[in-house]
Amino acid sequence: MKTTPILNLLLLGPLLLAAAPLGAQEGEEEDAPPEIHASEPAVLIFEGRPVTTVPFTVTPGGPCFHLRTMASVLGVELTVGPLGDSHRLVVRDKEVILGPDRAVAVVSQADGQQEILTFVQRPVRGVTGLLVPLDLLQRTLGQELGFEIAWDGEANALEVRRREARTLTVAVDVFHQHSSTVELRFSAVPRYRVERLPDALEIRLAGDRVELPVDVSRATSPLVRRVVVAADKVRIEPAAGAGVAEPRLIESPEPRLVVEVFYQTAARAPEEPDRALVEPAPGVRTIVIDPGHGGPETGAVGPSGTTEKELALAVGRSLKRLLERRMAVRVVLTRDGDQDLPLETRTAVANQNQADLFVSLHFNSYYGRQAHGAETYFLSREASDQVAAAAAATENLSAGEPDPELDLKLILWDLAQTYHLAESQRFASLVQEELNLTLGLRDRGVKQAPFLVLMGATMPAVLVELGFLSNPDEEAKLRSPIYQAELVDSLFRAIRRFKTQIEAQGEAAPPPGFDAAGGTGREGAGREAAGQDPPP
Secondary structure: OOHHHHHHHHHHHHHHOOOOOOOOOOOOOOOOOOEEEEEEEEEEEEEEEEEEEOOOEEEEEEEEEEHHOOOHHOOOOOEEEEOOEEEEEEEEOOOEEOOOOOEEEEEEOOOEEEEEEEEOOOEEEEOEEEEEEHHHHHHHHHHHHHHEEEEOOOOOOOEEEOOOEEEOOEEEEEEEEEEEEEEEEOOOOOOOOEEEEEOEEEEEEEHHHHHHHHOOOOOOOEEEEEEOOOOOEEEEEOOEEEEEEEEEEEEEOOOOEEEEEEEEOOOOOOOOOOOOOOOOOOOOEEEEEEEEOOOOOOOOEOOOEEHHHHHHHHHHHHHHHHHHHHHOEEEEEEEOOOOOOHHEEEEEEEEOOOOOEEEEEEOOOOOOOOOOOEEEEEEEOOOOHHHHHHHHHHHHHHOOOOOOOHHHHHHHHHHHHHHHHHHHHHHHHHHHHHHHHOOOOOOOEEEOOOOOHHHHOOOOOEEEEEEEEHHHHHHHHHHHHHHHHHHHHHHHHHHHHHHHHHHHHHHHOOOOOOOOOOOHHHHHHHHHHHOOOOOO
């Protein structure tokens, strides 16, 4: 398969995937060297008979198995980068890029589309090479090649067998009320993978077949153009302007896949001309992602020349794709190229699109070369500390000449945005928590500062500094597509948690300006700034 640009970055630029420990803060000890795990042999049973042994180890998250052995047995090409950190699998027409200490993989398809896979635990370094978790083997090698891969811990045996060919019956129904639901009822739990095409979503069966013909006469909806069932896949084609959420598998009382199709913008339903504009469900429906800087405004520049504007755009694009693929939301980028946008224009984009959430993406550089980690900010007229004030001053430089009326504007914004302050604080806390947990970063905390890019946003809004380009080790990590994928996955989980909380709140939402503890959002923010526990 042809080598992609992302692969060139991984295989040809050793610095891009340097796994050197992050630089310590002044007074801190350097991080310990990577742990090398001892392994023991397990029997590998292929198609019912033992064929070899595979090294494995048991970590707190579960068993991990020698990737090279599994690739060899299944006839898959495996290439390891010069530092032993990037691992490339060629599985039929796909490339899978993964590495140690990262619970994600980047899957590149032949048409250039990319997907981020996340796993229950991180691959680990073994004496004989990379050891990967069972679900990674199942979802990359097994799913693509049509094998079931199962672990018998009592017998120390890993069994690989071809999936039994099954013929399933399927019934199709579509229900419509504001949004549409496509329901596919199967005679057994289907084995499948999802492919997103420019004009459709395809559910491709893996090792199963559909008994034809299938009656799709009830598959009518103003949001669903048509549903096409073939022997090996089901294709859902949305109407113009509609979006398709990720399928949900429900196994009882009968196996079925449920797919939501929704209006991406408030529009008049084609079959309901006399009704008013469709009312979207309460919650987070539209998200605006703001990749910082652009054009002549490069932002921070790392020791190796990495620019903040390029990294922010790469992360922003990946986050948009992941959100649209896995959540029923509309996502807008303030810039999708190297445009120079004034700070007030970025917020205006969010307001004009009636966004429910605004996320501005940036990278740090104003500390010394040893600083590392992520910081999340929400707007306040007063910075929570000197470091936060310096961060805001640095990012506000792109606004040009100081605004003599800035303080007055901040006061007016402060008074007008009391309702969103508590939600901004809540979302900022979720972002910081996910980044810390996923990346094992030092907790730099949630902070407040007068960022101009957040001023005027009429929705919960945060600015995230995703790392320090001034730190050479962190710069190398930030340039790694796998590390970027982990950043994106952390942001995605924070947004999903926030959306779930907001929508579960429903009618029980607190009065404007009050947090969950019964105080004002400003009181909660004050506790955060003082280093005390934030409200639950």
